Amino acid sequence: MAKKTKFVCSNCGANSATWLGKCPVCGEWNTYEEEIVISSKNVSKSINTSAAKPILIKEISSKPEQRIDTKNLELNRVLGGGIISGSLILLGGEPGIGKSTLALQVALSLNIPVLYISGEESLQQIKLRAQRINPESENCFVLSEVNLENILLNIDSLKPQLVVIDSIQTIQSEKIESTPGSVSQVRECTTIIQRYAKQTDIPFIIIGHINKEGSIAGPKILEHIVDTVLQFEGDRNFMYRILRGMKNRFGSTSEIGIFEMKNTGLIEINNPSELLMSQGNQEVSGVTIAATLEGARPLLIEIQALVSTAVYGTPQRSSTTFDIRRLNMLLAVLEKRAGFRLSTKDVFLNIAGGLRVFDTALDLAVIASVLSSDLDLSIPKNVCFAGEIGLSGEVRPVSRIEQRISEAQKLGLKEIYISKYTKGVEYNRYNIKVVLVSKVEEVFKNLFGRK
Numbered sequence: 001m002a003k004k005t006k007f008v009c010s011n012c013g014a015n016s017a018t019w020l021g022k023c024p025v026c027g028e029w030n031t032y033e034e035e036i037v038i039s040s041k042n043v044s045k046s047i048n049t050s051a052a053k054p055i056l057i058k059e060i061s062s063k064p065e066q067r068i069d070t071k072n073l074e075l076n077r078v079l080g081g082g083i084i085s086g087s088l089i090l091l092g093g094e095p096g097i098g099k100s101t102l103a104l105q106v107a108l109s110l111n112i113p114v115l116y117i118s119g120e121e122s123l124q125q126i127k128l129r130a131q132r133i134n135p136e137s138e139n140c141f142v143l144s145e146v147n148l149e150n151i152l153l154n155i156d157s158l159k160p161q162l163v164v165i166d167s168i169q170t171i172q173s174e175k176i177e178s179t180p181g182s183v184s185q186v187r188e189c190t191t192i193i194q195r196y197a198k199q200t201d202i203p204f205i206i207i208g209h210i211n212k213e214g215s216i217a218g219p220k221i222l223e224h225i226v227d228t229v230l231q232f233e234g235d236r237n238f239m240y241r242i243l244r245g246m247k248n249r250f251g252s253t254s255e256i257g258i259f260e261m262k263n264t265g266l267i268e269i270n271n272p273s274e275l276l277m278s279q280g281n282q283e284v285s286g287v288t289i290a291a292t293l294e295g296a297r298p299l300l301i302e303i304q305a306l307v308s309t310a311v312y313g314t315p316q317r318s319s320t321t322f323d324i325r326r327l328n329m330l331l332a333v334l335e336k337r338a339g340f341r342l343s344t345k346d347v348f349l350n351i352a353g354g355l356r357v358f359d360t361a362l363d364l365a366v367i368a369s370v371l372s373s374d375l376d377l378s379i380p381k382n383v384c385f386a387g388e389i390g391l392s393g394e395v396r397p398v399s400r401i402e403q404r405i406s407e408a409q410k411l412g413l414k415e416i417y418i419s420k421y422t423k424g425v426e427y428n429r430y431n432i433k434v435v436l437v438s439k440v441e442e443v444f445k446n447l448f449g450r451k
Contacts, residue, residue, distance in 0.1 A: 007032040070082060071110060083205075088190075088206065091208065101129070102259075115158055116140055119144070148174075148193075168189065168208050242256055273298075291408050291416060293359055315344060315346055364389060383416070383417070386405075386418050393440045401422055416432055
């Protein structure tokens with residue numbers, strides 16, 4: 001008897017009897033994949049759940065949250081204090097960014113039984129990586145397995161207090177007649193793991209691959225099933241990594257963790273502002289300090305700009321980690337509103353450390369660095385900027401300015417430029433000079449003393 005097949009959208013999970021180029025539900029192109037139709041009697045039968053009855057919410061007994069300390073301050077910050085018992089954490093990121101390293105680092109550092117399951121590496125490969133990170137661990141058990149039923153049997157016999165699965169796209173269930181990584185396999189395996197975690201109070205960390213668009217591979221429902229979604233970001237050519245909480249049922253999604261990749265693993269960065277700013281005493285044109293926010297965390301980062309005459313006739317606009325479209329807008333504002341002729345010059349912009357920051361408060365620092373490089377006049381290293389630039393050339397206020405001012409003061413800076421239209425801030429309680437500006441021309445006049 002021939003097996004029935006269907007086509008499933010890998011982005012939203014919509015079904016179709018035939019292949020479609022564009023999904024009519026989510027609008028994505030080339031996302032339909034052929035899969036074997038699964039009999040409903042064979043699905044999700046590995047765990048028996050008792051019949052539940054409704055109960056008044058006031059009759060539910062509350063108990064304090066039991067969190068597992070990961071021994072990692074940055075990871076604890078993002079999770080909201082640690083790992084909740086019975087929670088399901090999804091860790092995603094680009095290949096080689098450090099997902100497996102972070103998960104193995106946590107598994108090796110805990111003083112409780114931890115089971116690390118790998119479907120991608122052999123036991124010898126995991127051992128080599130563990131020797132670089134923490135060779136003294138006595139509580140980490142390692143299993144190389146891809147069959148979900150065998151994994152659950154090993155968990156039942158070992159009874160660990162934390163399980164790490166690397167990765168969910170390599171796990172397959174015998175009850176699903178499709179290849180590992182398919183929409184049906186990822187969805188069903190994650191659902192079974194989620195039910196098992198809730199019944200046994202064992203927390204799981206599952207690592208997920210990402211697709212070419214940068215989102216986690218597999219059905220979108222995967223991110224709805226789990227309790228926490230962590231995204232590991234960064235450029236493999238740079239040493240800094242950002243762990244960002246995209247979803248967290250047990251904490252805030254506005255926290256980030258910053259790490260530095262070294263040969264011994266990921267090192268926590270407790271004060272990233274000091275590392276993201278140049279430590280040299282020599283002042284160079286085109287370099288400014290911006291007071292920004294990553295999540296709820298204030299950071300001082302270095303903006304570097306280089307303006308030179310266009311050699312090939314057509315001016316270049318290049319930016320490594322700053323939005324190139326916003327850079328073009330800011331250059332247009334300088335040309336139209338402030339009268340600076342930059343249309344015949346090349347402009348290159350860089351954010352030190354390779355961080356990707358999308359805070360509009362960087363606008364003021366970007367404009368200051370471009371003007372500094374164009375005039376070849378340096379800006380004092382004890383001056384920082386926090387302001388958004390409008391199309392009319394006005395300097396607009398930004399959110400949580402008190403945190404930005406406090407961070408600049410803590411690191412010993414002497415001046416900070418902010419919008420004149422900022423309200424509700426008592427500047428007298430700060431030991432840093434706050435310069436209020438309303439237009440781009442005022443910034444230029446204050447910095448370089450010209451009208």
